[in-house]
Amino acid sequence: MTATAPITQDVKTFPRKLPEGPKNIVGLTRDGLREALIEIGTPEKQAKMRVNQIWQWVYQWGVRDFAEMTNLAKAYRAKLAENFVIEVPEVVSKLVSTDGTRKYLVRIAGGHEVEVVYIPEEGRGTLCVSSQVGCTLTCSFCHTGTQKLVRNLTAGEIVGQIMMARDDLDEWPEPGVGTGDAGPRLLSNIVLMGMGEPLYNFDNVRDAMKIAMDGEGISLSRRRITLSTSGVVSEIAKTAQEIGCLLAISFHATTNETRDVLVPINKKWNIHELLTALAEYPKASNSERITFEYVMLDGVNDSDEDAHRLIQYLKDYNIPAKINLIPFNEWPGSPYKCSSNNRIRAFADIIYKAGYASPIRKTRGDDIMAACGQLKSATERARKSRKQIEAEAGLNG
Secondary structure (H helix, E strand, O other), rough: OOOOOOOOOOOOOOOOOOOOOOOOOOOOOHHHHHHHHHHHOOHHHHHHHHHHHHHHHHHHHOOOOOOHHOOOOHHHHHHHHHHHHOOOOOEEEEEOOOOOEEEEEEHHHHEEEEEEEEEEEEEEEEEEEOEEEOOOOOOOOOHHHHOOOOOOOHHHHHHHHHHHHHHHOOOOOOOOHHHHHHOOOOOOOEEEOOOOOOHHHHHHHHHHHHHHHHOOOOOOOOHEEEEEEEEOHHHHHHHHHHHHOEEEEEOOOOOHHHHHHOOHHHHHHHHHHHHHHHHHHHHHHOOOOEEEEEEOOOOOOOHHHHHHHHHHHHOOOOOOOOEEEEEOOOOOOOOOOOOOOHHHHHHHHHHHHOOOOOOOOOOOOOOOOOOOOOOOOOOOOOOOOOOHHHHOOOOOO
């Protein structure tokens, strides 16, 4: 059997068109589903009602078989089954950490694989969702960043990760039961912090999150969804207007010189340009504070001076913020070490005394390589030596 060639493309384009066949309705917007139903002969006057019915079966109750959609006529169900499928990414493997964190390796079209992480907490649970196969940003401290971008995920592949996790958690309500009637959700929050830069796949991420937020489907509040970006300034205002979820920024350094190395997109949009865009975000989206993600790297970005500079930025640009301090999770070949516990606490104390929340993130799932910055697809690994990684990070002189 001949191996399938990998799909490569520009980050702004959709994946290559798949062979003709039944269309997967997972990921279609309401308008897209309406058009698809009309194309197979659904009368226009009925199309909106049919969308509502199918939508509820798929996204509120998790049904994958058209035959089970009992409020549709049997002949219509057969027609749907002839023309459409309801498919989510396939789970290749699942690892469960000693702390209950679950890491899924899932396969998508073209045989590519991405990782998805579920983090359980008391009374809630957070799903860390991927938006690309690989990543385009090559952040030097991030394991995922050592993997080249392969392609964007479709809206269906993104929202399908949420559906797959709800399958595994056995969290779909029985047909006829409202989404919120079963008590606290096991999957209550989504963070777009998995593989990839979400704002380089804006349209698909937007469509997937609109499905996740739809009140007649998965029904998660926009305040339960956090999108993390490394600083794609050109898309930040659009995110406020078209998604309106909470925003996190992978900041990680307080000088352009250091951030250019840690987060290379800083060379395109520097700290001033990024902070200017962030200052407008809460107003435009009616959002709460912006979360600044700050990974603690020994001797790189963890000095008292860094803490004071960060505070001054927030004051100068008048940004309502909290700062998440992230102990660096080491990975094979990593060129960095984590700051000491004492240094992290001292950094946090400076920020806290200045009036900003500065929680130190508890590492979860590191025993299964599911912690922040450790995700990396098993089938798309870039096999780099430590010397290559250190050279790219500017650490070998």
